[in-house]
Amino acid sequence: MAKITRKEVEHVARLARLELTEEEKERMTAQLDSILGYIDKLNELNTSQVEPTTTVIPMVSVMREDAVRPSLKQEEALANAPDRQDVFFRVPRIIEG
Amino acid sequence: MELHRLTIHELRDLIQKGEVSPVRVVQDFLVRIGQMEDQIQAFNTLTPRTAVGFAKKFEEMQARREKLPPLAGVPLAIKDVICTKGVATTCSSRILENYVPPYNATVMARLNAAGALMLGKTNMDEFAMGSSTENSAFKKTRNPWNLGCVPGGSSGGSAAAVAADMCAGALGSDTGGSIRQPGGFCGIAALKPTYGRVSRYGLVAFASSLDQIGPLTKDVRDAAILLKVIAGHDPLDSTSANVPVPDYEAGLTGDIKGLRVGIPSEYSIPGMDPEVESAIHEAIRVLEGLGAVQEKVSLPHTDYAVATYYLVATAEASSNLERYDGVKYGYRTPRSEHLIDMYMKTRREGFGPEVKRRIMLGTYALSAGYYDAYYLKALKVRTLIRQDFTEAFKRCDVIVTPTSPTPAFKFGEKTDDPLQMYLSDIFTISGNLAGVPGLNVNCGFTKSGLPIGLQVIGKPFDEETILRVAHAYEQATSWHRERPRL
Numbered sequence: 383m384a385k386i387t388r389k390e391v392e393h394v395a396r397l398a399r400l401e402l403t404e405e406e407k408e409r410m411t412a413q414l415d416s417i418l419g420y421i422d423k424l425n426e427l428n429t430s431q432v433e434p435t436t437t438v439i440p441m442v443s444v445m446r447e448d449a450v451r452p453s454l455k456q457e458e459a460l461a462n463a464p465d466r467q468d469v470f471f472r473v474p475r476i477i478e479g
Numbered sequence: 480m481e482l483h484r485l486t487i488h489e490l491r492d493l494i495q496k497g498e499v500s501p502v503r504v505v506q507d508f509l510v511r512i513g514q515m516e517d518q519i520q521a522f523n524t525l526t527p528r529t530a531v532g533f534a535k536k537f538e539e540m541q542a543r544r545e546k547l548p549p550l551a552g553v554p555l556a557i558k559d560v561i562c563t564k565g566v567a568t569t570c571s572s573r574i575l576e577n578y579v580p581p582y583n584a585t586v587m588a589r590l591n592a593a594g595a596l597m598l599g600k601t602n603m604d605e606f607a608m609g610s611s612t613e614n615s616a617f618k619k620t621r622n623p624w625n626l627g628c629v630p631g632g633s634s635g636g637s638a639a640a641v642a643a644d645m646c647a648g649a650l651g652s653d654t655g656g657s658i659r660q661p662g663g664f665c666g667i668a669a670l671k672p673t674y675g676r677v678s679r680y681g682l683v684a685f686a687s688s689l690d691q692i693g694p695l696t697k698d699v700r701d702a703a704i705l706l707k708v709i710a711g712h713d714p715l716d717s718t719s720a721n722v723p724v725p726d727y728e729a730g731l732t733g734d735i736k737g738l739r740v741g742i743p744s745e746y747s748i749p750g751m752d753p754e755v756e757s758a759i760h761e762a763i764r765v766l767e768g769l770g771a772v773q774e775k776v777s778l779p780h781t782d783y784a785v786a787t788y789y790l791v792a793t794a795e796a797s798s799n800l801e802r803y804d805g806v807k808y809g810y811r812t813p814r815s816e817h818l819i820d821m822y823m824k825t826r827r828e829g830f831g832p833e834v835k836r837r838i839m840l841g842t843y844a845l846s847a848g849y850y851d852a853y854y855l856k857a858l859k860v861r862t863l864i865r866q867d868f869t870e871a872f873k874r875c876d877v878i879v880t881p882t883s884p885t886p887a888f889k890f891g892e893k894t895d896d897p898l899q900m901y902l903s904d905i906f907t908i909s910g911n912l913a914g915v916p917g918l919n920v921n922c923g924f925t926k927s928g929l930p931i932g933l934q935v936i937g938k939p940f941d942e943e944t945i946l947r948v949a950h951a952y953e954q955a956t957s958w959h960r961e962r963p964r965l
Contacts, residue, residue, distance in 0.1 A: 386843070398797060398842040399804070400835060401823035410839055413897055417840060420898055421786045424856050427863065434858030435865055437688045437718070438914030438939075439675045444717040458581040462808030471806050476818045 385418035386411060482507040483644040484962070487553050487701040488728075490647055494552045497541050501534040501552025501596075508554045508598060512645045515965060518626060520618045521640040523559045524567050525599040530554060533596050548594030550708065555590065556646035558637045559600040560607050561692065562681035563587055566597075570683050571615035572605045574803050574810045574829030584681020585716065586650060586692050586709045593708045598646050601636030605831045606800065607657055607685045609633050610903045613894055614833045622664060623963040624929055628887040631661030637695050638665040643965060648696040648705055652682055654689045655788055656882075656907025662695055662919035663882035663932020666961065668702045668949065669695045671907075673939045674914035675720035677706075678713030686795035687718075689788075689911040698959045699920060699950040703727035706942060722940050730943040731950040736770030738948065741875030745781040746906060752885045758923040758931040759881050765955050766879070766948070776871040776878060780863045784909040785901055787864060790844050790857035791912070797841030803829060836897060865913040872938050877948050880906050882919045882932030906934060916942045920949040921958040930958075 388411045395402050395410075402410060456469055465472040482490065482504050493499040509527050516522060537551045562568050562580035564587070569575045583591070590597075604614035612620045612635025620635045622628040623643040630639040634651030638661035641649050651658040653671035662669020670693045677692045684690065694705035707728065712721040742763065747756070767773060805811030805825035812828050815821035830838070844853040871878060883903055893900040910917040915936055922933035933952070937945035953959050 390843070391839070394839055394843045394846060397846060398838050399801075399819070399822040399826055400830075400838060401827040402835075406835070410836065413836060414840060414843065417789065417898060417901075421790060421853065424783055424786050424790075424860055427780075427783065427860060429856060429859035429863070432859040432862050434855055435861040436858060438865065439718060439720060446714070454581055459807075461581060462578055464805055464809070464811035473806055474815050474818050474821045 385415045385422070483511040485647070486697045487550070487647045487704055490553050491550060491704070494537070494541070495547060497544070500541065501537040502531065504552050505530050505534040505554050505596060508646060512598065515643050515645050518621060518965065519623060519639050519643050519645065520620050521601055521636040521643065521645055522556070522599040523569055523571060523602050523617060523636070526566055526597055530596045530598055537594060548592065550590070550704070551594030552596060553594070553647050554596045554598045556599055556601045556637055556640040556649040557587070557597055558603055558634050558649070558651045560603060560652050560683045561586060561650060562683065563597065563600065566600065568600065568683065569617070570606045571603045571617055572829065572831070572834070573616045574825070576810060578808050580681070582681065585678035585713045587681065589709050595708070601634070601640055601649060603636055604633035605834050606683070606796070607633040607652055607654055608796070608833050608837055610656070610660060610900050611888070611893065612636060612661070613890065614831060616831055619890065622887050623965060624666060625887065625927070628889055628929065629664065631664030631887060633657040634695060635661045638662055638667060638669065641665065641667050641695050641697060642963060644962065648694060648701050650692055650705070650709070651695050652690055652692050653911065654685050654792060655911050656904040658693045658695060659882050659907050659917055659919040659932070659934060660904060663930065664887040666921040666930025666958070667695055667697060668699045668959070669693070669919040670702045670706060670942070671910065671917050672706060672710065672942055673916045675718055676722070676916070676940065676942065677709050678716040678719040680713055680715040684799040686792040687799060688795060689792060699918070699946055699953050700728060700731060702918065703731060703946045703950070720940070725943050727943060727946055730947055732947060733951050733954055735766065735948055735951045738771045738877070739774045739875040740766055740771045741774050741776035741871055741878040743776050743778045743781070743871065743878060743880060745778050746880045748884060748905070750884055751881070754925045755881050755885060755931050759879070759933060762922040762933045762952065763879060765952060769951050769955055771948070774875045776874055778867040778871055778909065780860065780867050781909060783860050784864055784912060785905055787857045787860045787912060788908045789840065789901060790853050791861060793837040793841030794844050794854050795841070797838045797845065800834070800838055833897070861912050864909055868909070868913040868915055877945055878936040880934045880936065882906060882934040886925050886929035886931055910936055915939055916945060918945045918949050920952055922952070922956070923958055924961070
């Protein structure tokens with residue numbers, strides 16, 4: 383049975399904000415299906431008693447002094463903007479209609 | 480003297496003694512790059528004027544007999560995934576083609592303080608996703624040992640530039656083998672440090688729990704020198720560990736008597752190239768000749784590492800790459816109707832096929848209904864893989880394996896089958912999942928003249944021992960002195 387359908391690929395692409403062509407959807411479905419088929423081998427392992435590892439280092443909250451320090455200047459932060467107006471990043475309209 | 484053939488420590492010693500001018504060094508490398516770049520295609524950006532400018536400053540200091548910083552005038556190449564203030568940092572992606580960072584990565588600040596010079600930014604697989612550098616949006620980097628073969632990846636530009644003497648050394652990044660595998664394919668020393676050893680501040684993120692920056696160099700001593708400069712805690716990266724950084728170069732004693740070398744039985748796999756297998760056996764005999772003791776160990780979950788990696792790494796990547804939305808920096812589609820449409824088209828036009836595939840796989844693995852079955856399952860198997868190393872290191876001091884099951888492959892050989900490409904990282908991926916350091920050292924050549932890589936894996940934060948083992952091996956062999964005929 384297929385691991386992933388074309389409909390699911392379309393749904394995931396929407397979640398990822400990624401436009402795909404018809405041909406890409408076709409190819410992506412086949413390739414993801416084959417990769418997920420391979421990944422299925424993880425189910426050979428019983429992990430019901432195993433804790434997950436999200437990171438290999440001990441994670442503790444890092445505290446620092448609440449002091450003012452130099453940061454990026456406004457112009458530097460805006461320098462790479464694809465589109466800007468005054469000191470703002472400019473984007474296409476958000477509300478349709 | 481052909482200065483470009485020298486190692487970092489040789490150049491450093493000549494410059495520090497005042498026997499060679501840093502300007503001459505840089506100019507010699509620039510001439511070499513000029514001769515080689517058409518064939519090798521290692522660089523995305525060259526920065527000759529800045530390099531010569533700093534070299535002149537050091538030359539003047541030399542003339543005044545002032546004390547020079549430790550790596551003054553040593554020319555390096557930097558993978559195009561590391562942010563360099565005022566110099567384009569593209570990740571070999573259309574989406575960052577015009578991105579010029581307003582700040583330096585911590586590793587760059589440290590290299591600058593040590594006096595090292597940057598010659599340019601090197602080509603890579605887009606966003607460090609790949610094993611051949613064929614996923615670059617800009618160019619194909621060729622393997623200096625055989626121009627019909629890939630240099631490996633994703634740090635293929637850095638590895639090829641070092642092997643072709645187009646820089647004295649380089650930095651790369653390694654998420655699943657991206658320093659060690661191209662190091663192996665190009666026949667050079669290449670080190671992925673312990674997770675947390677080197678600050679990731681300013682490293683464009685691929686998979687944050689796996690990424691590490693490390694050196695690619697002409698010999699092991701050079702790797703020790705560069706690691707010393709870039710390692711250590713950084714308040715700007717809270718995942719960088721506050722663990723003392725030893726003097727790695729001083730640790731290269733050549734003495735490995737009684738050291739226990741673990742040989743994992745699981746690394747003898749179908750599909751292993753027989754020439755690689757026999758070179759590794761020969762390398763183990765060399766280590767025994769130096770007084771090391773062989774110890775059989777087991778890493779029983781090795782067979783699950785690639786599957787685990789392609790869920791963990793893609794899940795983290797899908798989240799990290801959400802930031803490329805065409806708003807604050809990077810490419811934006813010229814035609815869109817509204818904001819969401821702009822995001823969708825920007826990302827469609829800006830990302831290449833492998834990046835899209837990984838974003839899709841990662842988004843799927845994290846999506847409602849599949850999180851437990853895929854992502855959480857992978858995190859649990861990651862625990863098992865990590866425990867394998869903890870157990871194995873109770874019986875040995877280092878583990879040795881091939882770096883890759885095969886030598887460098889031909890262009891196009893694996894591009895149609897993503898899974899085959901992923902499987903070429905089978906021996907390096909576990910190291911990232913477990914967070915342990917690994918080092919590639921050249922251990923011979925195939926009959927057709929391609930380098931073969933030996934991987935030395937160490938305990939967490941014990942780079943000192945793997946450097947000592949690889950250095951002792953180098954002292955007993957001459958592979959690292961071989962150069963490609965170009």
